[in-house]
Amino acid sequence: MCGIVGVVGKADAAPLLLEALRRLEYRGYDSAGIATLVDGHVERRRAEGKLGNLAAVLEREPLSGTTGIGHTRWATHGAPTERNAHPHGTRRVSVVHNGIIENHAELRAELEAKGAVFETETDTETFVRLLDDLLAQGLAPQAAFSAALKRVHGAFALAAVFTGHPKLLMAARQGAPLAVGFGEGEMFVGSDALALAPLTRRIAYLDEGDWAVLDTDGAAFFDARDRSVERQVVVTAVSGAAVGKGNYRHFMEKELHEHPAVLGDTLRQYLDPKTLEVRLPRLPFDPARIPRLTISACGSAFLAGAVGRYWIEQLARLPVDADVASELRYRNPPLVEGGAAILISQSGETADNMAALKLLRQGGQKVLSVVNVPESSMARESDGAVLTVAGPEIGVASTKAFTAQLAVMACLAIGFGRSRRELSTIDEGRLTQALLEVPGNAALVLEKDAQIRELAAEVAKARDVLFLGRGSLYPIALEGALKLKEISYIHAEGYAAGEMKHGPIALIDNLVPVIALCPTGPLFEKTASNLQEAAARGGRIMAFTDADGVGPLSRFAERVIELPKVGDLSAPILHAIAVQLLAYHVAVLKGTDVDQPRNLAKSVTVE
Template identity: 55%
Template sequence: MCGIIGIIGNDQVAPRLVDALKRLEYRGYDSAGIATLQDGKLDRRRAEGKLVNLENRLAREPLPGVIGIGHTRWATHGRPVERNAHPHITNRLAVVHNGIIENFAELRAMLEAEGCRFETETDTEAVAHLVTRALEKGKTPVEAVRDSLPLLKGAFALAFLFDGDEELLIGARQGPPLAIGYGNGEMFLGSDAIALAPFTDQIVYLEDGDWVVLTRKGATIYDENNNRVERPVQKSQSANFLVSKGNHRHFMQKEMFEQPEVISHTLSNYLDFTMGTVREEAIGVDFSTIDRLTITACGTAFYAASVARYWFEQIARLPVDIDIASEFRYREMPLSKNSLALFVSQSGETADTLASLRYCKAQGLKIASVVNVTGSTIARESDAIFPTLAGPEIGVASTKAFTCQLSAMAALAIAAGKARGTIDARQEQQLVRALSEAPRYINQVLKLENQIEAICQHLAKVKHVLYLGRGTSYPLAMEGALKLKEISYIHAEGYAAGELKHGPIALIDETMPVIVIAPSDRLYDKTVSNMQEVAARGGRVILITDRKGAEGARIDTMATIVLPDVPELITPLVYALPIQMLAYHTAVTMGTDVDQPRNLAKSVTVE
């Protein structure tokens, strides 16, 4: 997750920018840089690698100025080299960016046709030239940013510094977080309150679609329709905490809303969005030599792996064995040395998963792991590591770690298909393109929160809930049931919809809600038949589908949650959001401890 900081200060800002960037190191990065105005003129310093490299450069080449912006970059478009590091500048402005501009290729082609010369491989440079173009047409900085933002597609947070204006910063948020800090004759802009903690505890969090004009006198905030709005000032406690809740009620809610951003970073680690290909250097496994995949995990990670089984088998035609780690470790399963053993764990310390890993290693298998903590024991004992880049996840009930696990394994399935010759270059590009769109669709789903919260007023009154799904929606049904159990303590079960008549249908009555996950895919008609069986027995259906699916349901539902039409590959990523929000708002309504539910720990490090 890239980090952003901006300061309109009363004294030299370079040291303060670097200090703020240090507080954003937990987000992960591969280069860093700052830009300031010296006597009204833009200047910048950048460096590959860690912040100490930037500090060393600043010691050799000081950067004066009382206004500036800074950035820690996790590479998405373009290699992690100084040339691609932020800030990006033109003769009129400097910009830093967190997120992905999905239509940057189209913007770049348009701008190049008009004579713009690009110096980097990044999507961010297109933003710099786009706003500069507006400035050169005679618009003010505020007008130039205002008129350029609607041309950008994707998820992004931006901060702009303008040549010749030592009293102005402009920020914008569409997806990734951005916060404003109020000081004594100073103003600040940052990715989160942690970055701003050394300077102020008076924080305003921009809402999705907001953009802000900062001067030394204060902040003027506009919404996505360019209407001036007020956002509440909050007193931040971030100086005392590693990670704050921001403007969210719970860490779990904050982490749900971080998913467009962290999924973008996870995907970009494995995929080259510019070329539409897998980054082969990020894979570390030769799938052409593997004839079987054995995946082991616990809890939510097991359900992520269960989704991935469909991808590996369908895309790469690679047979997959999958088991819960606590069972696998005692099965004494016969294993082939031509198999790859893949272990999935948020913490990288899960005891049963680690024991299973050591069993496979003793059998001579190549070991790979999908982990969120790359310094963990599972990561250290693996031959290949596939990081999920979700950042710290504080809520016990996993949200962003789950979707980042899905993201990483979807990319791996494409890599496996390419290596095994089961997909060609055109299919690879189509699949990569589909994954690149996931953050944007997820951002749209997050806007359904109020509708989902209203449904949860009814769910909070029941004692049992059934979840149904087919294909990749079956593991999602199990994950949805797990989430509801974990944090609301309502009994819930997830089933394959085709199993309904093999037992669970006996539970159906007018008191039991049945949550059906049913995108309008090739399995939809069969799932509709199961919904009709539920309705015929008085069951109350909550249907999660898309527009076409909602129109074709042909039954009265308790509620229908209509999601965007999405490519089949990314359905599990997008449909994970409503099941998370259903669990979260049900638990909030019931007044349970959402972030630390009873009897549960974040990482299970003992058997």
């Protein structure tokens, strides 16, 4: 996750930008950069590594100018070098970017055919070159920016400054957060209000698809259709904790809506959209040579591992054991010589995970951690680490961290499959392309918010709820039940749909909603048959499926919500977002403390 900031002001912009970037450094510190307009021309200063390196560059080579943009980067595409650091630019324009431009490869080919010369492999530069081409055709900055936005797809936030326009800054958001700050004769833009807190307390948040034109007199807002719109200006509290929710009622709601950006940032660390290859970091073991893999974690992270088990066994044909860490540490299982393990955690500090890590290493297993905090104990003490890029997650119930973990497990499964020669180059390309489309599809799931809220109104009346799924959707059924229990306090259970007839069907009556995760595919007819058995006994079937499943399920389901039609590798991620959103709306209707549910903590550091 990258951080962006911009200013159109009265004083030199560089010191203000640098201070704002310090408050955004939690979003990335592989490189950083600033661009300002000096005598009407764009000048840049960039540096690899942490923000202190950029500060040293600015001390040696100061930047004047009252209008500028800044960026702190967590490398997701292209090495963390000065060349790949933002802002990217040409002599006409400079841009900072957070997120993913999904169709950058085809745009790049189009622009190169017209003579554009690219300096980096980043998707950001594609937008820069597209914008530059439109400006070269004679379009004014506002018209060029609007036209460029209509050509790009994905989840992103952008800010741009233009040569010859020393009091102009433009910004846009689609699937990634962006805030506009109002000062006296000066304006600001930032990835979140935390960055803007020292500069102003008056904030407006761009809605999905919005773009804005800023000058010293204020901001003009436009929606995705270029219609002029008004956005409410609110007065925020000073502390980062108080301002971090933006326009959202809860941190959990905000974090749910960060799914597209987080998934894009995480996937782009490990997928090359140009070659459609998986680029894993150096692993502490050779997937082609290990005889067995153990996956362990706690809570939602374990369920991400359980989905990963399906994927790795199917794509890599590698035997996998999956166990919750609190059981693994006491079960003391026999560990295969030469085996390996994957531990999964958001915080990297959970006591049960650390105990499992110790046990696994004592048993001669090479341990890879999937973790969101690179400096955490788990990351430091493992033999290797693969990072999720979820950013800070304030809500206790994991949302975006969970889907980021799923994204990493999907990348590992493809990488292992290639290493073990179970997947061809064509297979890898097909699966990689499917994952690259996940951020955009995640945004489409969030567009179902109103329908899911209506479903939540029915679920909120229940005392008991069942979640059903088959295959890799079974752990997502468990995740849906867990989320509902955590934040609404409604009793919920997740089951493999095929197990209904072996006992749980006794619970079915007309007071028990049955939430079915039922995308079309090889298991669809079997799952639908299980649901019909429940419906015949008075069960209230409420299903998530895709376009092809809507008709068959509507014959007996009370409600059917259509999600994007995707493959087996993407469906669990999209259904996870749907059940998390459902749990959120049920909890709101129940009036519970969504962000801090009773008896729970974000990181459990005691047994």
